[in-house]
Amino acid sequence: MDPDPQLSRREDPWISRVETVERSLKAAKAGDRIPVFLKLMRNVFGWDVAENWLLKAGAYRITHEVHADFAALHRFERESASIAVPRAWVRPDRWSLDPSGQGPIARKVSWSQYSALTSRSLRNGMIVEAGLKTQVALLVRRRGSLQQIVMLFTRMRRDANVQEMEALANAIDLLASTTKPGSTQQALEHGTHVYQTRLEPRTRRVVGPRGEVRLTVNEWDFLSLLLQREGEAVAFVDLAREVWGAPEAYVGRAVVYDVVARLRRHLVEVGGDCRIASVPRFGYALERLSS
Numbered sequence: 001m002d003p004d005p006q007l008s009r010r011e012d013p014w015i016s017r018v019e020t021v022e023r024s025l026k027a028a029k030a031g032d033r034i035p036v037f038l039k040l041m042r043n044v045f046g047w048d049v050a051e052n053w054l055l056k057a058g059a060y061r062i063t064h065e066v067h068a069d070f071a072a073l074h075r076f077e078r079e080s081a082s083i084a085v086p087r088a089w090v091r092p093d094r095w096s097l098d099p100s101g102q103g104p105i106a107r108k109v110s111w112s113q114y115s116a117l118t119s120r121s122l123r124n125g126m127i128v129e130a131g132l133k134t135q136v137a138l139l140v141r142r143r144g145s146l147q148q149i150v151m152l153f154t155r156m157r158r159d160a161n162v163q164e165m166e167a168l169a170n171a172i173d174l175l176a177s178t179t180k181p182g183s184t185q186q187a188l189e190h191g192t193h194v195y196q197t198r199l200e201p202r203t204r205r206v207v208g209p210r211g212e213v214r215l216t217v218n219e220w221d222f223l224s225l226l227l228q229r230e231g232e233a234v235a236f237v238d239l240a241r242e243v244w245g246a247p248e249a250y251v252g253r254a255v256v257y258d259v260v261a262r263l264r265r266h267l268v269e270v271g272g273d274c275r276i277a278s279v280p281r282f283g284y285a286l287e288r289l290s291s
Helices: 005-011 013-027 030-043 071-080 124-129 162-179 184-190 217-228 236-244 253-269
Strands: 049-056 059-067 084-086 109-113 134-142 145-154 198-200 205-208 211-214 274-279 283-288
Touching: 013 030, 013 162, 030 049, 030 059, 030 145, 030 162, 049 071, 059 071, 071 124, 109 162, 134 162, 134 217, 145 162, 198 217, 205 253, 211 253, 217 236, 217 253, 217 283, 236 253, 236 283, 253 274
Parallel strands: none
Antiparallel strands: 049 059, 049 145, 059 084, 109 134, 134 145, 198 205, 205 211, 274 283
C-alpha cells in the first residue's frame, strides 16, 4: 500500500518548521515580524546568529539581530551594529556557494562553508574571531533588485541539504509576503482593497476565489517578479536574469512564452483578478482586471 501523502507531509520536519514560521508571522504584529522571524531561525531552525540587513540610502545595515548567549557573539553583535555595507559590494553572483546549492534555490538561499560570503566584507576577521563556521544568506528581492538579506551563522560546520534550503526559501518568502509594502496584511489594516489573486509561499500555489494551482519553480519566480513589479513593464532580459539566472540569449523566447501560456491558464483556472499582458518587443506586465 502506498504511504498516505498527508501523513508523509506531517512527518517532514522541514515542512513542520515552515508551518511554524507561517503561524508565528500571521500572529505577530506588523512591526514585530522581522524580530519574530529571526527568533524562529534561531530557536526552530537552529542557527546561532540571525540578522536582518536592509538596504537604506545605498548601503545595507543591520536592523535586528538575535544570537546565542556566548561572550564572543555579544561582541560580534556590538561591532556589527555600526557597519554599513555599500550596495555595490553586495554581489550574490560572486558569493562562494556550496555545490548542492546550485539552481533556482541558490537565487534565494546562498550557503557558504568556513568563509564570509564575500571577500570584501568588512566582517571577515570578526566572523573568524567569533568562531562562526557556516554562513547562509536569505535574499529578498523587491521590484527586481535585492532589498533585504537575512544572514544566518552557526559555530559548528553545517552541511547544505536541499530539504533545508527549500524550507529556508519558503520561510523567507513568507517573511517577504508579510512585510513588503502593499502586502495583504497592510491593506487589511488600512481598509484598502485586497486583491483576490495571491501567492501562498508555504504550498507554492497561486490562489484565487475559484481554487488554487501549484506552480513550478519557474512559474513561481516569474509570477512573483510580476507581482512585485505590478503595473511595470518587465523586459525579457530582466525576466531571464531573475527567473532563470541566465542571459536572455541562453534562455530563449520560446521558454518564456511557454511559462506565460501556462500561467495565463492558471490565472483563469483560479479566477484571478489579474492578467499577464504582453508588451510588444519588450516583455510583460501584470495588470489588474477591473471589478
